[in-house]
Amino acid sequence: MSLIRLENVSKTYQSGEIPVLALKGINLEIQEKTFVSFIGPSGSGKSTLLNLIGCLDKPTEGKVFVNNVDVGIFDRNESAAFRGKTIGFVFQNFNLIPVLTVYENIEYPLLMLDHLPAKERNERVSRLLGKVGMAEQKKKYPNQISGGQKQRVAVARALVTNPQIVLADEPTANLDHATAFKIINIMHEMTNEFGTTFIFSTHDPKIVGEAEIIYSLEDGVIVSTENKKEDKR
Amino acid sequence: MKNLIVIAFRNLFRNKRRTILTSSLIAFGVILVIVFGGLAISFKSQMVGILTNTAMGDLQIHSKGYVESIDNLPLNLTLSGSELASVEKKLKSIPEVEAYSPRIKFGAMISNYAQTSNVRMSAVYPKMENRTVPEFAKRIKGKISNPDEFIKPGEILVPENLMKGLSLKIGDEIVLVATNKDGSVNAVPLRISAMTENVFGPSGKEGYMHIEDAQSLLREDEPEIVEIAIHLQKYDQLSKVYTQLKKEASAPKSQIEVHTWEQLSPFASIARIVDLLILVVKFILISIVLVSILNIMTMSVYERISEIGTIAAIGTPPRRILSLFLIEGFAMGLLSTAAGILIGLGTLWIMNIIKIDFTFGMMNVSLAPSIPASEVIVVAVIVMIVSLFAGFQPAYKASKMEPVDALGHN
Numbered sequence: 001m002s003l004i005r006l007e008n009v010s011k012t013y014q015s016g017e018i019p020v021l022a023l024k025g026i027n028l029e030i031q032e033k034t035f036v037s038f039i040g041p042s043g044s045g046k047s048t049l050l051n052l053i054g055c056l057d058k059p060t061e062g063k064v065f066v067n068n069v070d071v072g073i074f075d076r077n078e079s080a081a082f083r084g085k086t087i088g089f090v091f092q093n094f095n096l097i098p099v100l101t102v103y104e105n106i107e108y109p110l111l112m113l114d115h116l117p118a119k120e121r122n123e124r125v126s127r128l129l130g131k132v133g134m135a136e137q138k139k140k141y142p143n144q145i146s147g148g149q150k151q152r153v154a155v156a157r158a159l160v161t162n163p164q165i166v167l168a169d170e171p172t173a174n175l176d177h178a179t180a181f182k183i184i185n186i187m188h189e190m191t192n193e194f195g196t197t198f199i200f201s202t203h204d205p206k207i208v209g210e211a212e213i214i215y216s217l218e219d220g221v222i223v224s225t226e227n228k229k230e231d232k233r
Numbered sequence: 234m235k236n237l238i239v240i241a242f243r244n245l246f247r248n249k250r251r252t253i254l255t256s257s258l259i260a261f262g263v264i265l266v267i268v269f270g271g272l273a274i275s276f277k278s279q280m281v282g283i284l285t286n287t288a289m290g291d292l293q294i295h296s297k298g299y300v301e302s303i304d305n306l307p308l309n310l311t312l313s314g315s316e317l318a319s320v321e322k323k324l325k326s327i328p329e330v331e332a333y334s335p336r337i338k339f340g341a342m343i344s345n346y347a348q349t350s351n352v353r354m355s356a357v358y359p360k361m362e363n364r365t366v367p368e369f370a371k372r373i374k375g376k377i378s379n380p381d382e383f384i385k386p387g388e389i390l391v392p393e394n395l396m397k398g399l400s401l402k403i404g405d406e407i408v409l410v411a412t413n414k415d416g417s418v419n420a421v422p423l424r425i426s427a428m429t430e431n432v433f434g435p436s437g438k439e440g441y442m443h444i445e446d447a448q449s450l451l452r453e454d455e456p457e458i459v460e461i462a463i464h465l466q467k468y469d470q471l472s473k474v475y476t477q478l479k480k481e482a483s484a485p486k487s488q489i490e491v492h493t494w495e496q497l498s499p500f501a502s503i504a505r506i507v508d509l510l511i512l513v514v515k516f517i518l519i520s521i522v523l524v525s526i527l528n529i530m531t532m533s534v535y536e537r538i539s540e541i542g543t544i545a546a547i548g549t550p551p552r553r554i555l556s557l558f559l560i561e562g563f564a565m566g567l568l569s570t571a572a573g574i575l576i577g578l579g580t581l582w583i584m585n586i587i588k589i590d591f592t593f594g595m596m597n598v599s600l601a602p603s604i605p606a607s608e609v610i611v612v613a614v615i616v617m618i619v620s621l622f623a624g625f626q627p628a629y630k631a632s633k634m635e636p637v638d639a640l641g642h643n
Contacts, residue, residue, distance in 0.1 A: 056546060056637040076551055084548020091640070095543040099243040111236040112549040157547070 002029035002065075003164060003197055004053055009062035011048050011220075022048040023220045026062070030199065030213070032164070035191045037211030038201040045220040046201035047169050053199065054087050054167045055079045067164065084113040088158030090168035090187075090200075094150040096142040096157075102149075103129065103138040106156045113161060128156035131193070132186055148179035155186055159194060166190075168200035172207055184210045237553070241560035244533070245568075251532075255525045256569040259616065262518040263573025264580065266612050269514050271581045271604035272589075273507045279598060280500055281468075286368035288439075289494045290334070290462030291471055292478065294320055297490050299459065300497070306340045306353065308414035311457035316488055320461060323481055329470040332364035335458040337447045341411040343391070343440070345399045352395060354409070355439045356447030356456075359384045365464040375403050375427025383441075389423035390441035396428045403427060409442070413451040421450045430597075518612070519619050522569075526562045526623035534558065534627040541631050542639025555632035562624020563617065570616045574609060 011023040023045045030036055038046040051057040052064050055071045056079075064071050066086060074082060083089075088109075096105045106125045110116055116124075129135040132152040137145055145153070151171060158166045168187065172180030184207055187198045202208050214226040245252050285291050295303075296310040312320065317335065324330050337356040342349050360381040363370060370380035373390060377383050384390055389409065391401060401407065403425050410420040423442065431438050448456050465474055471493060478491040495501035534541070541554060581602050589600040 051637050054546070056635075056640070080545065080548050080550045082548075083546065084550075087548075089543075089546045091543065093539070095539065095640075097240075097540060097543070099240065099247055108544075109547045112544065112547070112553060161548075 003032045003067065004028075004030040004199075005065040005068075006049075006052070007063045007065070009052060009059045009064060011045075011052065011057070012060045021220055023052075023059075026220075026222060028215065028222065028225075030197060032197055033191060033195045034197050035188055035210070035212045036197065036199040037208045037214045038199070038217055039203065039205070039208045039214055040201075040217035041203055043219075044217040046203075046217055048220075049217070050167045050169050050199065050201055053165070054089065055083050084109065084161065086164050088161065088163040088166040088196075090151070090154045090158050090166060090171045092170040092173045094142070094147070094154050094174075096150055096153055098142050101139050101141055102134055102145065102153050105142070105153055106160050109157060109161050124160055124162075125156075128160055131190070132156045146179075147175055148182065151175060151179075151183050152186060155183065155190065159190055159196065162194070163196065165197045165199065168198065170202060171200055172202060172204065177206070180204070180207055181210075234556075237557055237560055238564070241557055241564050244557075244561055245564055251529065252565065255529045256565060256572065258525050259522050259566065259569035260573035260576065262521040263570055263612060263616060264577040266511075266514050266518050267574065267577030267604055267609065268580050268584075268602075270511050270608055270612075271577075271602040272584075272600065273511050274604060274608065275600055275602040276598075277504050277507045279600060280593070281494075281504065283368070283598075284498055284500055285366075285464075285468070285494050287366050287372050288369070289498060290365050291465045291468065291494055292463040292475060293492050293494070293497060294461040294463070294478065294482075294489050295459065295492070297488050300490060300492055303497075306338050306459075308339055308451065308457070308459070311337075311414075311459050312461070312489065314455060317458050317461075320489060323478070324461075324463065327474060327477060329465050329467070329474050330463055331466045332361065332464045334358065334361040334365035334462045334464075335444070335456070336362075336460040336462060337444060337451070337453075337456060338439075338459045339411055339447070339451065341409050341440075341450075343395060343399070344408045344410065345401055345405065346408070348399050349410075350395055350399055352392070352409075353439045354411070354442060354447070356442050356444045357384070358444050362441075362462075365462050367464070372430040373427045374430060377427060384426065384443050386443045386445050387424060388426035388443065390427050390429045391425050392438045392440055393428050393431055394438060395440070396425075401425055401428075409450060411450050413453070414457075415452075417452065419450050419452060421446060515612070515615065519615060522566060522616050522619040523623045526565060526620050527626065529565065530558060530562045530624045530627035533561065534631045537631075538634065538639045541634050542636045542641075545634065545636035546640060551632040555628050558628030558631050559621060559624050562628065563620050566616050566620025570613050573616075574613065578604075578609070 006026050006028050009023055009026040013020045013022055038049055040046050052059055055074060058072050071082065097108060100108060103125060106128055107121055110121050129138050132155055134149060134152050137149060142150055172183055175183060188210060190196055191198045208214055212228050215222050216224040296312050299310040324333050334357055339354055341352050341354050343352040363380045363383060370377060370383055373383055405425050406422055407425060408420050408422050410418060412418050444456050465471060475491065475493050481487060482489050482491045545554060581604060585601050585603065591598055
């Protein structure tokens with residue numbers, strides 16, 4: 001059974017009085033524990049697709065299933081609860097909370113969502129800090145660390161709730177090439193270690209090569225799919 | 234909740250200068266209410282104390298229609314013997330009544346044999362008067378060995394201003410001339426035993442004499458009592474006792490009328506203005522808090538739209554986002570109030586040590602301002618409630634933001 005299934009999904013935005021068709025009849029299925037990339041130029045619909053999978057937005061037509069649940073019928077509170085349990089997010093601008101330290105930023109989703117005992121919270125956060133190589137920076141604030149370090153923290157924050165899916169919208173866009181590769185590799189390692197499905201969008205052809213499954217989008221349509229996992233078989 | 238509070242406090246200090254400025258403004262409002270309230274309440278209670286404990290008593294009973302013509306000091310509107318007995322019986326049956334003092338009030342001429350002036354006289358039984366207006370003895374300038382005998386037959390207490398006006402000294406003899414209710418004029422020589430300090434309002438510039446001398450001067454077979462002043466055990470019993478006596482006075486055959494000091498003294502209007510001013514200052518405080526918190530929280534929400542999108546995206550429920558911003562507004566109110574109360578009470582404490590002396594009317598007043606704890610609590614509660622109220626709209630807006638829109642905001 002697929003972890004994510006999109007059935008004939010379209011999304012239209014209203015730009016002033018002009019309707020803009022961002023996605024057109026998308027059908028796709030993503031399995032568990034895969035490392036997936038959406039590639040395409042700006043305006044191709046990558047972010048919209050991630051927003052729909054992440055329950056941040058609703059399709060104009062069609063259905064989005066995550067864990068076999070139609071997420072289009074959720075209200076705001078249900079969406080928030082579902083996101084908190086199932087999905088982690090990594091953003092292009094890192095979006096760390098400036099008043100919280102590295103440690104506290106990673107801990108934040110646990111405080112907001114779960115009522116975990118402090119000991120377990122500490123174990124989870126410390127483990128992830130070690131995994132992303134930020135243990136020594138844990139007391140620093142976001143303005144005291146580099147862009148690459150911020151994104152590592154963001155990856156750890158996305159994983160701290162043990163989500164099944166992590167969605168990363170252009171996670172390397174604000175990073176230099178070497179750092180971008182490091183971040184993608186960390187994400188890949190996490191897929192293997194935690195069994196998390198990582199889906200990231202990018203317009204960088206060099207980075208996209210790291211993904212196992214690559215969906216290429218143009219003008220709101222999937223124009224090609226490359227599945228390295230199946231190719232290897 | 235603890236975590237939300239910690240985050241809210243940290244958020245407050247992201248922009249330290251703005252937070253400190255806004256907090257200072259709110260704290261200033263709190264200080265204003267506490268200091269002004271402390272001064273005004275102390276002034277009011279001290280003035281009420283002076284009026285009721287040195288001259289008027291808490292309540293007064295007269296013959297019906299007397300107060301309407303009180304300026305003329307009519308001698309034909311007196312309490313008859315049976316009425317006086319009935320009133321005294323009633324007063325003795327009311328446990329809240331600490332003491333009462335029958336008085337004869339009349340207008341007279343005072344002469345030092347060279348000059349003559351008008352004087353309002355109050356003839357009293359000194360022991361009963363001293364029990365009814367226990368602070369009166371403090372207004373007497375001169376040697377008084379026993380406050381219960383502050384006036385003896387043959388003596389007079391002359392108001393300070395008349396002493397100066399007529400160049401009188403303690404020990405001098407004067408002649409008091411008065412017309413009785415039948416129109417016949419009589420005079421009596423009296424020796425000045427002391428002088429009385431002036432007090433604001435009615436009875437404030439009166440001379441005092443023994444009721445026996447007044448009876449003789451006015452050629453009364455029995456003292457014809459014009460006024461009965463009443464002193465209560467506690468000031469807050471005023472309304473209860475007034476209601477009781479008013480009921481008695483409203484009986485069909487009753488010939489008496491009852492008034493509280495507030496109904497007789499012009500200071501009651503000043504006291505009401507003081508209360509109104511305190512209320513105005515509280516409204517100013519509410520406006521300051523409302524505008525300050527609304528402004529800072531609105532700015533805070535607009536500056537953090539992207540962050541709101543992030544916390545919403547990671548699954549923070551809308552009600553938690555609402556709580557986060559509400560706590561921020563509340564925390565600002567709390568911090569400012571705490572600072573304001575501390576500084577305000579400190580200021581009052583310093584004023585208490587220094588003591589503020591001033592003259593009100595012709596009275597010397599030494600003000601030691603203080604504020605009741607209940608007033609401080611009221612101020613704190615007002616600020617807290619207004620902080621929550623003012624922070625609600627921005628917080629609600631934040632909680633209603635669609636994460637996808639908020640994340641796209643730059």
